[in-house]
Amino acid sequence: MLAVAAISIVVDNVLGKEASGGVARPADAAASRHVPTLDRRYVSREAFESKAIKLLDDDHEAVALVGLPGVGKSQLAIRLAEHYRPTTELIRWIPAIDRLSVVAALAELAESLGIQRSDQEVAAKDVIAKLSNDGDWVLIYDNAGSPQAVDGLLPHNPTGRVILTSRDPNFERLAVPLFVEPFSVDSAADYLQTQVEPGAAEEAQDLAAAVGGLPLALGHIATYCKMTGTTLAAYRAKYLHRRAALIRGIERDKRLAMSERGSAVVTTFSLALHAVGRIDLAAVQLIRLLSFLSPAPIPRELLEYGHPWLPYRLGRALADDDTRNASIAVALRGSLLSGSSAGGLRLHQLVADIVRGDIESRSPWPNLGHYVASALRGRWRDLSASWTAGRWAEAALGLLDAATSSGVRDRSERDWLAQLMPHMIEVLRHARGLGIRSGPAIRLRARLGSYLLKRGDYSEALIYLLDAEEDARRVLGDHSATAVSVADDLARALYECDEVDAAQSLRETNIGILQAMFGPTHPHVMDGLLELAAILRAKGDRNAALGIYLECRLYRPTRDNIESSRIRTAARLNIADMLAEDGRYDDALGLYTEVVADVPPEWHDTDEALTALSNRSLLLLRVGQQDEAVDALRTILATRVGRFGETHPATAVTRNNLAVALTWSGSPVEARATHAAAVADYRRALGTRNSTWAIMDANSQATPVKE
Structure with a gap:
């Protein structure tokens, strides 16, 4: 919900609201951006690599490398990326622990592909659409937390390749699972001899068996021995001693209970950490x-x-x-x-x-006696x-x-x-x-919620903002700047999620706090009033909303500036909407035209200008000027596609309204196709519970939805 409140006119007695060529080769430095470097001690698994490459190249299947932690899934994915690097236009490593991380990584890729979108969810979907249609690429979704984290975010294209890594084996619906096993004892022993001590076959066999062939543990062993000059026999003794000590600790504290292979990695990592600590x-x-x-x-x-x-x-x-x-x-x-x-x-x-x-x-x-003794010996312990x-x-x-x-x-x-x-x-x-619930935790939660709100992830934003608002009021106080800012974002998120009663209550409370802090005519207060008016409009309280708009239209603070001009523009737009709702079409059309003419050139692609143009176009439909309305809506749609992307909710609503104009101007075939695309895009973006989607979907012929 923007400061320019989204207002509806009545068309066919329906009321609604609107939310505000191939793959270009990226620069060489970005072509394989974020792909980790292959471990210099990597041991090739030729048969496994060949099987994965055949599935990717010949069968055009996505591949999921699944298995226990530490078996080398990510290293195998890096090796496959290295295989494709000389001949592939684009390779990108995508952290996939959760869906939000996947969206963020794909949105970052959008810029490299020449896709300019302010909304990250839209940018991510545009990337998937673009890669599904063209290009030679490899996407590696690393450490996928679950199939749900990547569902709907995997491109499908015979010339592209998708590789996933995960501990979760349940990826059959999205990819062909390939189970990554630890090295055999013989292969692991050969690795240790090659990396550390050629000829120490017996010691290498014992250590390889002890750690279960896990590549992560083998890497720790090789590193420790090279850093400290330790032989495999000496390392085996250290390993057994450290492992026995760790097991005694585990028996005392069940929180560290783990498998046999898990305890092996704990032991080898503990020794590696100790070796590093002696240096730095x-x-x-x-x-x-x-x-x-x-x-x-x-x-x-x-x-x-x-x-x-x-x-x-x-x-x-x-x-x-x-x-x-x-x-x-x-x-x-x-x-x-x-x-x-x-x-x-x-x-x-x-x-x-x-x-x-x-x-x-x-x-x-801490054991203070150890610290004192260490200090007296001139050795400082790690406090x-x-x-x-x-x-x-x-x-x-x-x-x-x-x-x-x-x-x-x-x-x-x-x-x-x-x-x-x-x-x-x-x-x-x-x-x-x-x-x-410290200050940094509250601020970080609030920033994450605000960021998600700006990119259109309203339901996810609501989760973080609810927690942040509760903690901010409890820890920092109702009148703290953080609490007021979080409440503003939370009210907006509640409104976007159709929780209008909760949004109104919170908005009214926050306006009262702002008035007490800054006075009744501060721009923050006026913005809050505009947001409140939009909520009142959604609830049908038109008189109260109109009173707010009239007050904001006359807003002229002591120091008039661009902020006060923006507030007055928002009020005029909403008054024009209400005039149209009352059937005063000429007055409304004149005010829309006046607002559009007053918008500075640098504002032409802003929400204020697009809202005025879109609502004016719907009014042109109502007074019978269908051709002019169609032309205007095509222009607005092109602007919104360029700014937000093809599948953003604002773009979907404009597409819906273009379908209405096409229907009324005698182009039913194009109108039906345009309307179907609009409904599908809006459903994907905000789901079927959203009130605007219900309005759009209510009629097989598109129903107009106002800004």
Whole structure:
């Protein structure tokens, strides 16, 4: 719901409202953007790779690489990407832990393909449509949380290839599942001999059997031995000692219960972490911090945002470019992190689970005697080792809070939030589970809700905004800037989800708070009144709404500016709508024309201008000027397609109204096809419970829907 309230005219006694050539080859640097780098110790699985390539190339099937954590699914996907890189126009790695992350990644791809959309959901669908029609490409949906996360977001094209990786085996409906197994003991032993100690066959066999052939554990072993100069026999002794200690800890704390292969990875990772910690303590603290983020690629730029919530060593390292890069390099060298072709970082999901499990199992009270003794010997222990999960989650929240403090003001900031969204979702999930309601958690939840609202994900936005509003009022107070801002977004989300009574109550409360804070004539108050009038119109209280519009039409503050002009324009548009509803068509048409003429050139593709043009066109239909209405609606449709995309709700409603005009002007065949497309697009965008969709679908001949 925009400040320009969406108002309806009566046409055939129906009332509604409207919500506001091939694949171009991307630049070479972006052609395989975010694809992680292949582990330099990767061992080829030729038979498996050949089977996957045959399905992708010959059978034109999507392939899902499924299996246990740590078996090398993502590495196999990277290897397949490497196979296609020399001959493929576009390769893109898409984090797929949840549906919102998939949409964000596809929307980012849209810009590379020359698709300019302000709405990310629309941009994602336009990417799928474009890739389904043309192009040579490979899309890799990594770490798909479930089939639902990618359903409807997979392009289908014989010249394209879709690869998924997931722990979930239930992808039969969307792709051909290929189960990735661990290495055989012999293959794993050969790997250890090649990487670490040729000729140590017996020791390699013992270690390979102990870790169950898991590639992730084998990588930890090879890394540790190379970093410390340890032989396989010596490592085996360390492994057995550390594993016994871990099992004793697991018996004391059932939260770390795990499978035999899981305990093997915990043991090898524990040794690798210890080796890295002897070189750079900040690198270990960095891993603990990142374990509370998503498995999706982590932009290195995120780590430039230091803040006081971080441990001292890590905060000092991140504050300087050289020390930050040095700590990251140590973590990469120790195989604790992996990189991507775009310079991002990735922490394996199993590793993150292990790190958080270890943190959650620790006592919140440090052994002060050990710290004092270490200090007297001149050796400083890692004080953050005793941090609770809540404290590490607060550190991750603080990092993302600092990185998103500027909000969503332009395209670059929207793209930045799109990259960070999977991490925002993940850390907020941890925060909710840990009962954290701090300022950073509230602000981050509010920003995520506002971002989702702006891109049209109303139901998802509602979830985050409801939580943020409750916490903001409880923790920060009703009159805090955060609480007022969240309430404004929440009222808008409630309205878009057809919860008009709740939207009205919240809007009225928030207007009262704004009046107390800023005075009765502040622009924020007037915007709130316009939003309230739209709600009153939707509920049928026309007199109250008209009173608000008349007040806003005369709004001229002491310092008249573009904001006050926008408020007056919105009021005039809504008054014109009400005149049309009362049958005063000439007066309404004159006011619409007056508003359109007053709109500055730089506003011609804004919601205000498009609303005026669209409503004027519907009125032209009503007074019998069908041809002029058809021409105007075609122009508006082209503008909305360019701005929002083919399947945005606003585009769908304009297409519906064009179908009406075509029907009345004597073009029934084109009208039926146009109307069917409009109804289908609106249903996909907002579902069948939305009131506007019901109006559009009520008649096989299109029914007009006002802005």
